[in-house]
Amino acid sequence: MTSATKANRNSLRNKLHQVLPKSSILETEEQTRPYECDGLTAYQQKPWIVVLPDSIEQVQTILRLCFEEGVPVVARGAGTGLSGGALPLANGVLLSLAKFNRILDINPDNRSATVEPGVRNLAISQAAEEFNLYYAPDPSSQIACTIGGNVAENAGGVHCLKYGLTVHNILQLKVITIDGELITIGSQALDTPGYDLLALMTGSEGMLGVIVEVTVKLLPRPEQAQVILAAFDDVVKAGEAVAAIIAEGIIPAGLEMMDNPAIRAAEDYAHAGYPVDAEAILLCELDGTHEEVSEQIQFVQHLLKQKGATSLRTSANEAERLKIWLGRKSAFPAVGRISPDYYCMDGTIPRHQLPKILKDISELSKEYNLLVANVFHAGDGNLHPLILYDANIEGELERTEEFGGKILELCVEAGGAITGEHGVGKEKIDQMCVQFKSLELQIFHDIKHSFDSKELLNPGKAVPTLHRCAELGGMHVHNGLLSHPGLERF
Amino acid sequence: MSVNRTQELQDRVRAALNDKTMLKIVGGNSKEFYGNPSLDSENNKTEIIETRIHQGITSYEPSELVITARAGTPLKEIEALLAENNQMLPFEPPHFGEHATLGGAIATGLSGSRRPFAGSARDFVLGTKIISGKGEIMSFGGQVIKNVAGYDVSRLMVGAMGTLGLLLEISIKVLPRPNTEVTQCIAMSQQQALKTMREFHQTSLPLSALAYENEKLYVRLSGAESAVTAAQKKVSGETMLHAENFWRQVNEQLHPFFKSNKPLWRLSVPYIAAIDIEEKSFIDWSGGLYWIHSDKEAEEIQQLASAQGGAATLFKVTDNSHAYTERFAPLQAKIKQFHVNLKMRFDPYGILNYGRLYSDL
Numbered sequence: 001m002t003s004a005t006k007a008n009r010n011s012l013r014n015k016l017h018q019v020l021p022k023s024s025i026l027e028t029e030e031q032t033r034p035y036e037c038d039g040l041t042a043y044q045q046k047p048w049i050v051v052l053p054d055s056i057e058q059v060q061t062i063l064r065l066c067f068e069e070g071v072p073v074v075a076r077g078a079g080t081g082l083s084g085g086a087l088p089l090a091n092g093v094l095l096s097l098a099k100f101n102r103i104l105d106i107n108p109d110n111r112s113a114t115v116e117p118g119v120r121n122l123a124i125s126q127a128a129e130e131f132n133l134y135y136a137p138d139p140s141s142q143i144a145c146t147i148g149g150n151v152a153e154n155a156g157g158v159h160c161l162k163y164g165l166t167v168h169n170i171l172q173l174k175v176i177t178i179d180g181e182l183i184t185i186g187s188q189a190l191d192t193p194g195y196d197l198l199a200l201m202t203g204s205e206g207m208l209g210v211i212v213e214v215t216v217k218l219l220p221r222p223e224q225a226q227v228i229l230a231a232f233d234d235v236v237k238a239g240e241a242v243a244a245i246i247a248e249g250i251i252p253a254g255l256e257m258m259d260n261p262a263i264r265a266a267e268d269y270a271h272a273g274y275p276v277d278a279e280a281i282l283l284c285e286l287d288g289t290h291e292e293v294s295e296q297i298q299f300v301q302h303l304l305k306q307k308g309a310t311s312l313r314t315s316a317n318e319a320e321r322l323k324i325w326l327g328r329k330s331a332f333p334a335v336g337r338i339s340p341d342y343y344c345m346d347g348t349i350p351r352h353q354l355p356k357i358l359k360d361i362s363e364l365s366k367e368y369n370l371l372v373a374n375v376f377h378a379g380d381g382n383l384h385p386l387i388l389y390d391a392n393i394e395g396e397l398e399r400t401e402e403f404g405g406k407i408l409e410l411c412v413e414a415g416g417a418i419t420g421e422h423g424v425g426k427e428k429i430d431q432m433c434v435q436f437k438s439l440e441l442q443i444f445h446d447i448k449h450s451f452d453s454k455e456l457l458n459p460g461k462a463v464p465t466l467h468r469c470a471e472l473g474g475m476h477v478h479n480g481l482l483s484h485p486g487l488e489r490f
Numbered sequence: 491m492s493v494n495r496t497q498e499l500q501d502r503v504r505a506a507l508n509d510k511t512m513l514k515i516v517g518g519n520s521k522e523f524y525g526n527p528s529l530d531s532e533n534n535k536t537e538i539i540e541t542r543i544h545q546g547i548t549s550y551e552p553s554e555l556v557i558t559a560r561a562g563t564p565l566k567e568i569e570a571l572l573a574e575n576n577q578m579l580p581f582e583p584p585h586f587g588e589h590a591t592l593g594g595a596i597a598t599g600l601s602g603s604r605r606p607f608a609g610s611a612r613d614f615v616l617g618t619k620i621i622s623g624k625g626e627i628m629s630f631g632g633q634v635i636k637n638v639a640g641y642d643v644s645r646l647m648v649g650a651m652g653t654l655g656l657l658l659e660i661s662i663k664v665l666p667r668p669n670t671e672v673t674q675c676i677a678m679s680q681q682q683a684l685k686t687m688r689e690f691h692q693t694s695l696p697l698s699a700l701a702y703e704n705e706k707l708y709v710r711l712s713g714a715e716s717a718v719t720a721a722q723k724k725v726s727g728e729t730m731l732h733a734e735n736f737w738r739q740v741n742e743q744l745h746p747f748f749k750s751n752k753p754l755w756r757l758s759v760p761y762i763a764a765i766d767i768e769e770k771s772f773i774d775w776s777g778g779l780y781w782i783h784s785d786k787e788a789e790e791i792q793q794l795a796s797a798q799g800g801a802a803t804l805f806k807v808t809d810n811s812h813a814y815t816e817r818f819a820p821l822q823a824k825i826k827q828f829h830v831n832l833k834m835r836f837d838p839y840g841i842l843n844y845g846r847l848y849s850d851l
């Protein structure tokens with residue numbers, strides 16, 4: 001870990017002032033406050049210094065200087081992350097990529113776009129629109145979040161089931177290593193020789209290098225897309241309907257589920273016409289050629305009725321389709337309106353475990369006396385339970401975090417994972433001890449060291465130390481087995 | 491068949507560690523030709539470790555779209571079970587032999603003609619269980635479609651040629667088979683074919699392969715019957731009989747194009763590449779993959795691909811003319827350093843498939 005002294009930091013500050021214009025360095029309390037947290041506001045920490053480079057050379061210099069002085073660096077895109085990944089360090093540099101906001105090239109013949117990392121997700125599709133192409137992964141935060149942040153988190157969206165996650169939709173990255181070297185990972189071609197460093201870098205949460213350029217794949221816009229909104233009087237029935245659609249050999253473009261509290265909040269906020277008395281709704285989008293979509297829409301409508309849907313609504317035009325999605329895409333802010341605070345979880349499960357997990361969550365909700373609204377990427381088994389709480393009530397945040405941690409442990413027990421798309425960051429570091437054994441955690445540290453031997457890139461995130469797990473292991477005894485039996489306990 | 495030999499395999503790796511023996515990992519031995527040939531050195535002897543003893547599908551729930559199997563499971567067994575449930579491995583792994591295993595398919599990371607439209611082997615890998623070169627058993631990823639906990643070590647294993655770990659078990663996302671699949675064949679020149687591929691690929695046609703060889707463009711369409719029928723009209727050309735057989739022959743390199751004594755090169759290039767070489771090519775992946783038989787110097791072919799932003803692999807040789815040629819294209823120095831660092835962490839004593847990917851890994 002870093003052992004940078006105050007003298008190192010002073011020296012670094014002087015050097016930074018020599019290489020960057022004054023306007024690219026923020027130091028006062030007032031200037032650094034906007035960077036004190038990401039989308040997970042429960043964690044706050046002002047950075048020692050913020051730098052806003054606007055060229056690759058500047059990033060190279062900054063990292064080289066940090067490397068020389070042994071000062072840690074946290075990269076930041078738009079700061080919409082939900083796991084405290086971009087949470088600054090009190091003794092570290094916060095490197096914002098906000099000025100890297102240029103779209104460098106759209107190449108319709110290669111069906112690719114090359115952009116700087118600070119470009120917003122949605123801006124890529126907007127720029128590609130004139131060629132009738134788009135960038136498929138569409139996180140609900142797509143108007144704000146950056147492509148660099150998407151790569152660092154391997155972001156998903158409501159269209160992942162059919163079109164994949166970020167890792168499936170990028171070709172090449174340009175990355176600056178901690179010692180300031182510019183490297184190219186992946187290529188403009190589909191296959192690249194050697195180890196799949198592109199996959200390793202995707203979702204690595206800023207721990208292996210700083211991304212300064214991204215080449216994404218673009219897809220032709222489907223000829224037609226229609227969404228069905230189906231209401232159910234029982235969440236379990238809605239879950240069964242999801243399995244039935246997939247069992248019929250249909251891969252919808254999007255397949256989302258919301259429970260009653262989420263429906264009410266979203267409807268109140270977005271007026272999308274959601275049935276507020278339903279126990280659950282499914283949004284099933286089908287896209288493709290006109291012929292295919294018309295055929296499948298009819299089929300799915302029929303199937304949903306068979307599976308007990310109490311009402312069905314199908315978008316008749318693009319405006320209606322977008323309106324139906326708006327409710328879903330604004331689910332988080334909508335819940336934010338009905339509760340002083342909310343805490344968004346991100347576990348994944350094999351889909352058939354859904355009824356059990358929902359039942360368990362509702363029991364925990366009673367036990368902790370905290371309400372939960374469930375939003376669910378149902379097609380790919382990614383749950384977003386939103387725990388409603390009030391940070392001003394003493395102890396409620398701690399209770400919420402404990403409740404959230406239990407939900408994630410349930411996901412692991414069900415054969416799933418503690419995070420599907422939001423990343424581990426600072427937030428889920430303890431649950432990593434539940435998900436992985438010491439050997440795997442050790443190899444994660446080994447991977448980190450392969451790229452960043454001094455542990456200067458976003459240290460303390462994503463992978464817990466084995467000691468931390470050992471301490472927790474004392475508390476978490478699963479089925480009578482300690483999770484990290486090989487470690488000394490103290 | 492289902493046999494769990496985890497312990498035995500782990501013991502073998504540990505014994506190799508003790509005796510400083512190098513291990514050559516073998517599945518169905520169908521892809522023995524691929525990658526650098528294993529070289530016995532004076533000081534180290536190489537032993538074969540067979541994964542076929544460790545086989546069986548351990549879980550498969552069609553509506554979850556995930557199958558998990560031991561690495562030594564024959565590919566054809568997996569494909570048969572999926573077909574019974576109207577599903578498939580969307581990346582169309584080539585077998586190159588009767589006994590090809592899942593482990594071999596994932597370690598080589600090769601994908602068939604559907605790749606530009608459906609994705610590659612690595613795209614569909616969800617989880618792996620491995621034995622590292624230290625003899626340790628580790629699991630990464632899992633059986634869920636989304637999982638961003640920890641680095642993506644599962645995908646790192648794909649195409650690593652067994653140099654980072656011996657694969658024990660792999661979970662793969664599967665997809666429904668398309669209802670209908672037809673191939674249209676259109677006579678045209680290579681230049682025109684490349685242009686047409688680019689045009690088609692920018693439309694919403696239900697494409698699942700675009701290939702060109704010997705004055706013919708092959709357009710495979712997959713999906714709902716109505717969609718395929720409508721697309722057939724737009725694409726025009728002649729509908730191929732026995733198209734399934736054609737694509738299988740291409741994938742398995744049984745197609746007449748692949749009958750040659752010259753070294754076979756595989757060039758993965760951007761879709762927009764223009765590969766200028768007198769030898770005839772088989773073009774697949776919508777212009778992103780060129781197969782070329784050529785006697786030319788390795789550097790010359792490498793240069794041809796890298797100048798276009800791609801890379802060339804010496805895929806297959808029939809004599810020992812290339813005994814000391816690296817099969818895979820050279821890496822940028824820093825990237826190579828990261829490869830070495832990773833190898834040092836996963837297999838510090840270099841016992842697993844040493845040299846198969848790069849002669850010093």
Ligand SMILES: Cc1cc2nc3c(=O)[nH]c(=O)nc-3n(C[C@H](O)[C@H](O)[C@H](O)COP(=O)(O)OP(=O)(O)OC[C@H]3O[C@@H](n4cnc5c(N)ncnc54)[C@H](O)[C@@H]3O)c2cc1C
Pocket residue numbers: 038039074075076077078079080081082084085086097117138139140141144145146147148149150151152153154155156157158205206207209210211212332333421422458
């Ligand atoms: C309302 C709301 C809805 C959301 N919906 C979704 C959703 O549907 N799907 C989803 O996946 N996520 C969702 N998110 C989470 C978040 O938007 C994503 O994780 C997004 O990818 C973060 O991008 P960012 O630019 O804000 O990154 P930041 O939050 O700034 O950073 C995230 C991580 O990436 C690292 N990083 C950023 N840029 C770089 C770079 N250039 N090089 C190296 N590392 C870098 C940071 O260090 C940090 O670890 C949502 C968030 C909100 C607030």
